[in-house]
Amino acid sequence: MYNKTIADIARDLNAGEYSSVELTQSLLDRVEQLDSTYNSFITVTKEQALAQAKAADERRAAGNAELWTGIPIAHKDIFCTNGVLTSCGSKMLSNFVAPYDATVIDKFNQAGAVSLGKLNMDEFAMGSSNESSFYGAVANPWNTDCVPGGSSGGSAAAVAARLVPGATATDTGGSIRQPAAFCGLTGLKPTYGRISRWGMVAFASSLDQAGSMTRSAEDAALMLQVMAGFDAKDSTCVDQPVPDYSATLEQDLTGLTIGLPKEYFRDDLSADMQQQVRNAIAEYEKLGAKVKEISLPNTHLAIPAYYIVAPAECSANLSRMDGVRFGYRCDDPQDINDLYKRSRGEGFGNEVKRRIMVGAYALSAGFYDAYYKKAQQVRRLIKNDFVEAFKEVDIIMSPTTPSPAFKRGEKTSDPVAMYLEDIFTIALNLAGLPGMSIPCGQVNNLPVGLQLIGNYFDEARLLNAAHKFQQATDWHQQAPADIA
């Protein structure tokens, strides 16, 4: 049962192959047996999951089942869940039981999905390796010495290890696409504003976007269908109709124009990585697509601009964590300053503190124009590169990451090496564009991801292109050796 996709499960539940309670129980057993190796879950909500599954089975018996009724998933621990620990991977929120559900959680509950619990992540979603979590590092199911990627490393490891068929995740600079690439999964980061951010703990508000981690594009379409749509509680959520994402999956790709940005096929990209990605592009040509070289000339400015904008926004967002209202509070504070200082000093990890310091500096009166304002101007240039490119092409493709999954500990002492992990993913967040990563090959027995970049609100085209590739190839069906 554990090797089924969301689409398979929907069919099986309808056909009465098994009940939601049976499936939920078998996945919970699997989590109990295997997750000590992966550490992908922070909280398992066993009781609640079984109650939701039972309600789903009853609903089905009464003839009222819908597509999602009784399908088990799990959520990144960045989404507030009513009555359940919402830690965001931090000691700072290690005692925070959210008093309400995030819109994304609410939508899955309304749809009838079953939640198995909350998934591990880099602290406050800052990282590319899931090594900065207060709850410990997450192991990559393909090779447990390697990182699963981050920050949605728990989401990726849980889906790759077949503990759940799908998971929610978030992406501020690559946190869905990079772990999807490292774990051989299909990761979708929609257009900024496609999904409500309400109840999602904010890292960098102008970049954060919820999305999904699944094993196929077909499943990504099903997850997006639940999550997408306007929400008056998030003023940055866009009021735009939500298409039927599954309806266009099968569309023919003849005539699709794929842009290959020359800045993304750099000389320092290993020959093996290049080869896997080129093979995937050749597959698209077989499917009828045309390829065109394009240029995104400001690509080299994406990482520097991101590492001003993201820390600046995080320094403001995390100021609410002060030991007073909620979250961690130090013991025996001497006075209010001691309370702030020690609560924040003890509650935040090193990477988070580094970002708060950089952000506060960049926003300070003397440096605002030189750094923050300049970074916002660069951001516009990066966006304009894409706007120009999409006048000529329908979709842009590139590697998702410069290399496959790296070893745990390999980059922890060098923050800049870690930041460079997102070299191909970050520009999209600065521009607000949708992106996907799909498995397209392997190097050293580790998965390699192909990144698909779409125009604004063109998720349907991304899902269509990803699905057609997955029908023609079987990279997405490969599983880690000791799992298949």
Ligand code: GLN
């Ligand atoms: N790795 C990037 C960072 O550390 C992106 C993280 C994310 O997308 N949440 O900021």
